[in-house]
Amino acid sequence: MKVETGTLKPGEARCPAESTQDIIALDRVKAPSWAASENYEYLGSEDISKSRYVDPEFARGEFNRMWSRTWQMACREEHIPEVGDYYVYDIGQYSFIVTRCDDDEIRAYFNACLHRGTKLKPSGTAGFAMNLKCPFHGWTWKLDGSLKEIPEKWDFAHTEGRNMCLPEARVARLGGFVWINMDADAPSLEDYLGEEALSHLKAWKLEDRYIYLHVQKSYPANWKLTMEAFMEAYHVGDTHPQVAPANGDVNSQYDVYGSHVNRFISTLGVVSPKLRDKYSEADIIENFTLGDSSSLGGTKPKLKEGERARQVMADMFREMFETATNADLRNVSDTELLDTYSYTFFPNLFLFPGISLPMIYRFRPDARDHRRTIFEVMFMRPRPRDGSAVETAEVQILGDHQSFAEAEGMDPGFGIILDQDTDNLFAQQEGIEASAKPGLTLADYQEIRIRHFEQAIDRYMAMEPKLPDMKELQRK
Template sequence: MNVETGKLKPGEARCPAETTQEIIARDKVAAPAWAASESYEYLGSEDISKERYTTAEFAQGEFDRMWTRTWQMACREEHIPDVGDYYVYDLGPYSFVVTRSGEDQIQAHFNSCLHRGTKLKPSGTAGFSNNLKCPFHGWTWNLDGSLKEIPEKWDFSHTQDRKMCLPEARVERLGGFVWINMDPDAPSLAEYLGKEIMEHMKAWKLEDRYIYLHVQKSYPANWKLTMEAFMEAYHVGDTHPQVAPANGDVNSQYDWYEDHVDRFISTLGVVSPKLYGKYSEQDIVENFTMGDSSSMGGQKPQLKDGERARQVMADMFRNMFETATKTDLSHVSDTELLDTYSYTFFPNLFLFPGISLPMIYRFRPDARDHRRTIYEVMFMRPRPKDGTEVETAEVEILEDHQSFSEAVGMDPGFGHILDQDTDNLYAQQEGLEASAKPGITLGDYQEIRVRHFEKTIDKYMAMGPKLPNWEKLQRDC
């Protein structure tokens, strides 16, 4: 605040209610350091240009300058547990065969035959293979990318002095994820994410979880619009009014960390500040137990005098999750059990590391239509401590007209929330196309993640093109 005028400086305004950290501080099981922290700084108030969402030229610039330089989550290690397992990761015009080529070796080969360019493995597939064989003429490579066979080799003697190994992207592993980067000169993943986020990742132990539900759907909206729909809780009151009686929406906390990571924390078990005085502690619990898809397993607790809904819910969630996962969660904080922790890992990944809503969102642009996005939702569970075998879910692909609630295994209530989020995208893309205004206006605090994300996009767009370089990618193997 400006001491002389008594006025707030830009970016200092907050919802006039208890803060996220004040709510968390009253919990019985205290929050860990990574949760009990803040990292916000004002980034300006200028409008964001609309052409980045509406023009094919901007989308092509992203493919040429940004996607080729950034670390992206291609798959989970559990997708390729055994030697010979592979997973195809497609990103716009680019495609990679991520394969376990050795017991402790994972590689990401460009998914293109060095003969006439045919894809070695079909887009969107996963499976097992002893080698990488082109379906067109049978050129074959070993799992490590070394050339194994050229049919009728007598006609290709001129290739004997050439490097004929499959080019590959860089690969790093972190948190059970397989990350790839097309740029051989890019910083390491640890440098890219920064020391503080590496500490967060270490604390979450996401390598101890597995994907039990994986759903994919496409939308007629630019990939950035689709991502930004999930970057703030400002929309909850109008888009998800049914959850406001038990969700601290407008007093959510927003943070950003250097260029490539940001987050928000949205508390549950408390009423929206916009509804103060209209709902009791019992009403908050009732909001969670109504309908067929109760977040508390069908239980309908009655609060005793002086009990807080948030604490009762935390205790019940702890017991419910311990029973379901056969895991001791006595050491896990109440906020990890209840609250939504949403981290964006630039450019296209959301991680939700909490216990109640452990999820992954991934967004990929359609190479043929800059107004279309592939959106994936993956749900995680802790691996049972008793060694019970678990099975990684295969992706279920929904048609445009289908609701998320139709996905097998999806909680209908949460599927409805995802539908509410994504239904806005149709109107937003069309509205931007029709708008006479050259940009969009953002809140200084509640929409800081959108601004931070777009500023990082701008940094990459200011660079020259960085296309995969065949000369640099050629290798001996």
């Protein structure tokens, strides 16, 4: 409903079309409570300072104040299914060996020898080892972190009585993810996420999925700019025009939950409100099918009189996914089958819990260049119902010149969408550095996730620097 100009308070303006909740309320199989809700909060209209994206001192402050205090997803439990399996998680200059040291115990050790500091395991690796041995001089630790051996121990009598256990980050397990935090004084993961966001995460049962495709690419842009490119649907019309005929972009829904979680819901199977004079319900079907290479196997359903294209698509997706997964999806809502649900878990994790494209995005700053970001895309699918073992995908690392569409197993159409966002990032990083304007101007509603995210950054940047304390992080 349109409202006369000047009668709205800041943050109240919305696209003059049906809302996301109006759209999903018409679905045949109704949405669960975590989807059929709204939680927007107006957080101000001030510009965001550009210095946070271009100043190397700001980046150094993030490592000393923010990364050392926050909960981060280090890996999935299926990355380390057996005792002795390990996965190395790097965040800037910090590095951790996340290892399963017992059937139901996972620990995360700072990846540095206590002798002369050599990394115990190379960055970006995973594998199996029943001991953690330094490749330089052979100092060795057991999986429980206790010191096993010092070669030529007679020359280190002065270490007797010292605590020589490997320092540990805190570990929490939730949703099939292994989370770590370097700060011994940080709140629990549950308190950090907050009750409502935690209830959403538990409802998705992501522990019942596994990663079948993992692709990584480095971007020439600050990590925050790279994340923010995926926080709104405002850019869809100009950046991804090929999807607009079947995407409710400008009437997407935006929500914030506490200090560390936000989301948007973008509906599919509807025409963008900006294009309703150009496209019909039948055009939505055409856009989804895209010939013989469509996600629906080349089928082109016919709309009956009065039918919604969105409902036809939901019914077809349900049938397709039931066949593919040998599962009964009668009670899974239409919105879970069709729509994009994107959650940001501060500082660097996106979760997409939908049925049609369940994904994980992870963003990590390059410690050597504040203008570069390591971006990972991981695709999930349900675990086999018979409980058989799954093989978690190894990461494919693309070069700067490569398209995401080149990754083995990547849907070419989705790869192109990721490439389109990449092109924007090239221009945005360079434009911000060239700009005479000292800040970035954000929409009150459609870009609320960016403001929420940057305000969280500001809260940590206002704290005193806090580097990991080895005495606090070594087990007694």
